[in-house]
Amino acid sequence: MSSTQLTFASRDAHHAWLTSQAALPAGFRVGTARLEFTPREAPKPAQMTLTLLALDAPTPDFAVVFTRNALPGAPVVIGRRRLAEPTLGAILVNNKVSNVCAPDGVAASEQICAATARLLGLEAGQVLPSSTGVIGWGLPVEAMLGALPRAVGSLAGGSILPAAEGIVTTDLYPKIRSAELGGGRLVGIAKGAGMIEPNLATMLVYVLTDLAVPRAALRAMLDRAVDATFNTISVDSDTSTSDTVALVSSGKVPLADLAAFEQALTRVCRDLAEDVVRNGEGVRHVIRVQVQRAATTALARALGKAIVNAPLFKCAVAGNDPNVGRLVQAIGKHVGAHAPATDLSRLRLTLGGSEIFAQGVFQLDPAKEAALVAHLRGAELYASAPPKDGVFTAPVAYPPHERCVEIGVDLDGGAASATVLGGDLTHEYVSENADYRS
Amino acid sequence: MSSTQLTFASRDAHHAWLTSQAALPAGFRVGTARLEFTPREAPKPAQMTLTLLALDAPTPDFAVVFTRNALPGAPVVIGRRRLAEPTLGAILVNNKVSNVCAPDGVAASEQICAATARLLGLEAGQVLPSSTGVIGWGLPVEAMLGALPRAVGSLAGGSILPAAEGIVTTDLYPKIRSAELGGGRLVGIAKGAGMIEPNLATMLVYVLTDLAVPRAALRAMLDRAVDATFNTISVDSDTSTSDTVALVSSGKVPLADLAAFEQALTRVCRDLAEDVVRNGEGVRHVIRVQVQRAATTALARALGKAIVNAPLFKCAVAGNDPNVGRLVQAIGKHVGAHAPATDLSRLRLTLGGSEIFAQGVFQLDPAKEAALVAHLRGAELYASAPPKDGVFTAPVAYPPHERCVEIGVDLDGGAASATVLGGDLTHEYVSENADYRS
Numbered sequence: 001m002s003s004t005q006l007t008f009a010s011r012d013a014h015h016a017w018l019t020s021q022a023a024l025p026a027g028f029r030v031g032t033a034r035l036e037f038t039p040r041e042a043p044k045p046a047q048m049t050l051t052l053l054a055l056d057a058p059t060p061d062f063a064v065v066f067t068r069n070a071l072p073g074a075p076v077v078i079g080r081r082r083l084a085e086p087t088l089g090a091i092l093v094n095n096k097v098s099n100v101c102a103p104d105g106v107a108a109s110e111q112i113c114a115a116t117a118r119l120l121g122l123e124a125g126q127v128l129p130s131s132t133g134v135i136g137w138g139l140p141v142e143a144m145l146g147a148l149p150r151a152v153g154s155l156a157g158g159s160i161l162p163a164a165e166g167i168v169t170t171d172l173y174p175k176i177r178s179a180e181l182g183g184g185r186l187v188g189i190a191k192g193a194g195m196i197e198p199n200l201a202t203m204l205v206y207v208l209t210d211l212a213v214p215r216a217a218l219r220a221m222l223d224r225a226v227d228a229t230f231n232t233i234s235v236d237s238d239t240s241t242s243d244t245v246a247l248v249s250s251g252k253v254p255l256a257d258l259a260a261f262e263q264a265l266t267r268v269c270r271d272l273a274e275d276v277v278r279n280g281e282g283v284r285h286v287i288r289v290q291v292q293r294a295a296t297t298a299l300a301r302a303l304g305k306a307i308v309n310a311p312l313f314k315c316a317v318a319g320n321d322p323n324v325g326r327l328v329q330a331i332g333k334h335v336g337a338h339a340p341a342t343d344l345s346r347l348r349l350t351l352g353g354s355e356i357f358a359q360g361v362f363q364l365d366p367a368k369e370a371a372l373v374a375h376l377r378g379a380e381l382y383a384s385a386p387p388k389d390g391v392f393t394a395p396v397a398y399p400p401h402e403r404c405v406e407i408g409v410d411l412d413g414g415a416a417s418a419t420v421l422g423g424d425l426t427h428e429y430v431s432e433n434a435d436y437r438s
Numbered sequence: 439m440s441s442t443q444l445t446f447a448s449r450d451a452h453h454a455w456l457t458s459q460a461a462l463p464a465g466f467r468v469g470t471a472r473l474e475f476t477p478r479e480a481p482k483p484a485q486m487t488l489t490l491l492a493l494d495a496p497t498p499d500f501a502v503v504f505t506r507n508a509l510p511g512a513p514v515v516i517g518r519r520r521l522a523e524p525t526l527g528a529i530l531v532n533n534k535v536s537n538v539c540a541p542d543g544v545a546a547s548e549q550i551c552a553a554t555a556r557l558l559g560l561e562a563g564q565v566l567p568s569s570t571g572v573i574g575w576g577l578p579v580e581a582m583l584g585a586l587p588r589a590v591g592s593l594a595g596g597s598i599l600p601a602a603e604g605i606v607t608t609d610l611y612p613k614i615r616s617a618e619l620g621g622g623r624l625v626g627i628a629k630g631a632g633m634i635e636p637n638l639a640t641m642l643v644y645v646l647t648d649l650a651v652p653r654a655a656l657r658a659m660l661d662r663a664v665d666a667t668f669n670t671i672s673v674d675s676d677t678s679t680s681d682t683v684a685l686v687s688s689g690k691v692p693l694a695d696l697a698a699f700e701q702a703l704t705r706v707c708r709d710l711a712e713d714v715v716r717n718g719e720g721v722r723h724v725i726r727v728q729v730q731r732a733a734t735t736a737l738a739r740a741l742g743k744a745i746v747n748a749p750l751f752k753c754a755v756a757g758n759d760p761n762v763g764r765l766v767q768a769i770g771k772h773v774g775a776h777a778p779a780t781d782l783s784r785l786r787l788t789l790g791g792s793e794i795f796a797q798g799v800f801q802l803d804p805a806k807e808a809a810l811v812a813h814l815r816g817a818e819l820y821a822s823a824p825p826k827d828g829v830f831t832a833p834v835a836y837p838p839h840e841r842c843v844e845i846g847v848d849l850d851g852g853a854a855s856a857t858v859l860g861g862d863l864t865h866e867y868v869s870e871n872a873d874y875r876s
Contacts, residue, residue: 041802070782071770101766103799135763136800311749311863315871325573328539332509344508361541362574364479386828390865425749426872427828430865433753 007401014173014398021178022161025185025210027056027250031155032166035147037140039097048096048133050144050151051166052116053206055250058087058126061212063219065226067243073098074105075129078113079244082128089126091206091246092116092151093167094144095191099131102138115145119152130204130244132191133169160208164189167204170432172279173398177271179264184211184253186261188268192276203276205230205245207268210252213261221262222247229269232301233277233421234308245269277421278381278399282392282429285317285379288404289420294411299339300418303409306334308422317405318424320380322372324349324356324364331409343413350408351375379405384427391435392427445839452611452836459616460597463623463648465494465688469593470604473585475578477535486534486571488582488589489604490554491644493688496525496564499650501657503664505681511536512543513567516551517682520566527564529644529684530554530589531605532582533629537569540576553583557590568642568682570629571607598646602627605642608870610717611836615709617702622649622691624699626706630714641714643668643683645706648690651699659700660685667707670739671715671859672746683707715859716819716837720830720867723755723817726842727858732849737777738856741847744772746860755843756862758818760810762787762794762802769847781851788846789813817843822865829873830865 008014024030031052038045064083066076082088092112099105109131114124131139154162164174168191178187188207213221226245247265255261278286289307294300307313310330316323327349335342349357352375354368382396404421446452462468469490476483502521504514520526530550537543547569552562569577592600602612606629616625626645651659664683685703693699716724727745732738745751748768754761765787773780787795790813792806820834842859 041800041804042807043804068774068778069767069770070773070778070780071766098763100763101795101799105799135761135767136802137763311867312871315868318868319872321872323573325536325538325575328509329507329573332507335508336506340506340508342508357539361539361543362479364574366479366481369480384828386824386826388824390822390824424872425868427865427868429749430753430756430863430868433750434757434759434862434864 005402008398011398018161018164018174018176019159021176021187022159022164023178023185023187024157024160025187025208025250026252027210028208029054029056029155029157030160030163031151031153032162033147033150033154035143037143039137039140041137046096048094048140048144049166050147051093051163052151052155053091053093053163053208054120054155055089055248058089058122059249059251060087061215061218061249061251062088062246063215063222064128064244064246065222069243071101073100073131074102074109075099075131076244077106078109079128079130082125085125087126088128088248089122090116090120091128091130091248093130093204094139095167095169096133097131097137097139098133098135099139100135102136105138108139108141111141112139112144112148115148119148128246132167132204160187160189163206167191170281172394172396175272175275175279177268177275179268181211181260181264182253182255182257184209184255186211186264186268188272190272190276192279203243205272207247207265208250209248210250211255211261212251212253213249213255213258217258218247218249221265225262225266225269228266229273232304232419233273234305274402274421277423278402280423281432282394282426283423284381284384284426284428285376285424286404287317287407287422287424289407289409289422290417291409291420292411292417293414294416294418295342295414297416297418299342300416301420302338303331303334304418304420306330307407307409308420311425314423314425317376318426320373320376322351322369322376324351324362327351327407328357342411346412348410348412352406376405379403392431394428443840446836449836456599456602456612456614457597459614459625460599460602461616461623461625462595462598463625463646463688464690465648466646467492467494467593467595468598468601469589469591470600471585471588471592473581475581477575477578479575484534486532486578486582487604488585489531489601490589490593491529491531491601491646492558492593493527493686496527496560497687497689498525499653499656499687499689500526501653501660501685502566503660503683507681509539511538511569512540512547513537513569514682515544516547517566517568520563523563525564526566526686527560528554528558529566529568529686531568531642532577533605533607534571535569535575535577536571536573537577538573540574543576546577546579549579550577550582550586553586557586566684570605570642598625598627601644605629608719610832610834613710613713613717615706615713617706619649619698619702620691620693620695622647622693624649624702624706626710628710628714630717641681643710645685645703646688647685648688649693649699650689650691651687651693651696655696656685656687659703663700663704663707666704667711670742670857671711672743712840712859713837715861716840718861719870720832720864721861722819722822722864722866723814723862724842725755725845725860725862727845727847727860728855729847729858730849730855731852732854732856733780733852735854735856737780738854739858740776741769741772742856742858744768745845745847746858749863752861752863755814756864758811758814760789760807760814762789762800765789765845766795780849784850786848786850790844814843817841830869832866
């Protein structure tokens with residue numbers, strides 16, 4: 001969905017491109033600090049990075065959207081309260097421990113916000129906390145308090161890249177997208193990889209801008225942008241307990257055209273959402289489903305999700321196997337269970353542009369099968385290599401290209417449409433999530 | 439859920455137990471024939487088995503429940519019509535090709551029913567067809583017509599084992615369960631393995647009985663038994679286009695106690711459902727979720743399904759990793775998205791009998807973690823062995839035991855309960871479905 005389809009020949013080339021996108025908008029600084037700790041729950045040493053996004057002056061203009069998971073993390077509980085505060089001065093992110101349903105998790109997170117505020121000359125209520133990592137572990141409060149002064153001491157303007165690198169967990173590479181508009185800019189970073197079915201999108205995203213947009217407009221635009229972008233992706237259908245998308249304006253650059261801002265915001269969100277899928281845990285193919293002429297947007301989106309979440313189809317894609325029967329199964333399953341009144345008699349399906357189903361029957365022959373295999377191979381990010389120890393790992397630390405497995409679903413039953421992105425189901429996903437504790 | 443928990447030390451021991459369950463009720467015969475053919479869609483030779491279940495005399499007393507997938511196979515389309523026929527004389531099952539949305543699929547299936555009927559002295563409308571296998575391929579009609587006389591010629595009473603062996607696809611072993619009642623018996627067979635989330639249960643099941651039960655009672659009891667058993671399991675959340683559960687009575691043995699029959703039928707269905715999960719594609723752990731004190735049965739069942747279908751939790755179980763955060767994530771995801779009014783403040787979770795979550799927080803320590811790991815290891819059906827070529831395969835051809843990963847969910851919010859069975863997500867599942875066309 002990027003406006004231009006990027007390709008990268010090496011990690012260095014990707015890093016250079018990230019650097020070209022990374023300029024911080026006016027009014028923001030970034031600092032990080034690494035620390036080591038021993039979790040109470042699993043007594044072996046672990047590493048954590050603190051990432052601090054600080055405003056030069058507190059701003060009333062911020063918007064945050066959180067996970068709909070009914071058992072959210074302590075930072076989400078606190079973050080919902082922060083929405084009512086008059087201003088925001090900083091965001092403090094830690095990886096490795098998500099602080100979800102841990103004993104005294106809210107108190108621990110508030111204690112760290114208060115210490116951060118003291119160091120920055122703010123109130124605790126002006127610091128938004130975010131945590132990502134293992135669910136169930138508690139924050140290592142003492143170790144974090146000890147590292148905070150280093151994070152504050154490293155605060156610098158210029159580039160958001162240290163923050164993009166600081167917030168990752170199982171991500172293979174940092175994710176940055178930006179847009180220029182009327183003398184100001186937006187820059188967004190994302191952390192994703194697993195437990196990704198946005199509802200909101202299972203991940204952390206921060207979009208910073210120096211363009212002046214009032215709080216109410218900012219919040220309405222973020223809601224719409226998230227719904228159209230992060231809420232249409234799924235890596236594994238799981239919904240994290242910590243999803244957070246924050247949008248903060250320093251207000252340094254006057255802005256006249258709110259519609260242009262929303263357009264730029266939506267594009268940054270869409271590109272980051274696609275980045276999150278492309279770097280999803282174990283993802284070797286990005287699958288893009290474009291559903292057309294559905295009765296409702298909800299049906300179009302649900303059908304797209306049903307396809308990208310069908311394990312057997314995801315496995316077939318992983319194997320470059322155009323097993324289109326599994327695609328039809330996924331559509332029929334969803335309609336049979338959730339939309340039985342839908343007329344499928346004019347259903348038309350394409351894969352890589354080739355028609356594979358029409359008028360109630362498959363449209364297949366060996367030549368078309370060969371073309372479909374070629375399409376799947378062309379969209380593969382890297383080939384799976386069976387390792388000696390049975391633990392599959394991704395051999396790339398950058399996205400080699402932005403090609404997708406392209407699926408078209410035409411229902412000829414209405415005017416609504418949706419585009420949904422997902423990934424395949426691979427040995428690399430199972431290794432990442434079964435072969436060791438992530 | 440078996441009344442007694444079975445263990446088997448070898449394939450021979452399992453085979454001997456199957457044989458002990460396999461006696462055909464009076465009035466039925468079984469025949470099979472193997473054939474080779476070359477599919478139009480993928481021109482390399484393939485093997486198919488025809489399995490014929492024939493009654494000595496046509497019976498009015500039969501019941502069939504079909505998939506709710508909205509793009510069902512031709513045999514399901516035909517089977518729904520057969521329900522209105524006065525009598526049933528035979529069931530013809532083929533594996534390898536599911537005959538779903540293939541050009542002229544209904545005509546092909548009817549042609550084979552008609553030929554079967556001629557050989558048996560029946561009408562085509564008295565033959566119920568069933569097909570399982572690759573979706574999208576058409577039936578090899580000529581080759582099947584050529585093999586039919588051999589299937590009819592091999593018809594014999596005595597044992598249902600040849601049919602249990604004939605209907606399998608990726609199953610590791612045949613599945614037979616039986617019950618004795620008042621001088622008669624029920625015997626059921628199942629084919630399962632993949633695309634298993636019953637709705638009805640993605641698979642083929644045939645239960646034969648000589649006990650005389652009128653058609654209307656038979657159909658009502660089968661609906662209830664399927665709902666309580668096959669509709670509470672899931673291997674991979676996919677719903678096949680060919681699910682069929684058939685119950686046929688030859689009426690040879692008079693029956694007084696309908697309630698006892700329904701009890702026996704439900705037990706046979708429950709044991710077969712558990713067999714299907716235990717032999718699910720790549721399943722190395724059966725996960726049993728018992729949800730208690732929910733507001734409604736629908737909520738209890740949906741929460742159980744949300745847990746056994748959560749990919750990250752399934753991967754953790756595969757790795758004998760008690761990553762209980764992923765369990766909480768799955769519950770929170772479902773409640774947040776589908777039942778937001780549910781009060782989770784009194785939620786209590788157990789794993790292998792150990793309390794892991796209560797009063798809003800995890801209840802974990804290193805000693806408990808060790809006990810949870812031991813529980814997961816004890817429920818493992820076989821250890822995963824990384825192969826040289828990267829294609830993981832199950833090293834057993836029998837179920838070594840019937841132990842499950844036992845999860846308790848107590849909502850303290852009502853009087854409804856449900857038990858849901860599922861499997862883990864393993865390299866063996868991915869290999870089965872990505873590394874070659876099944």
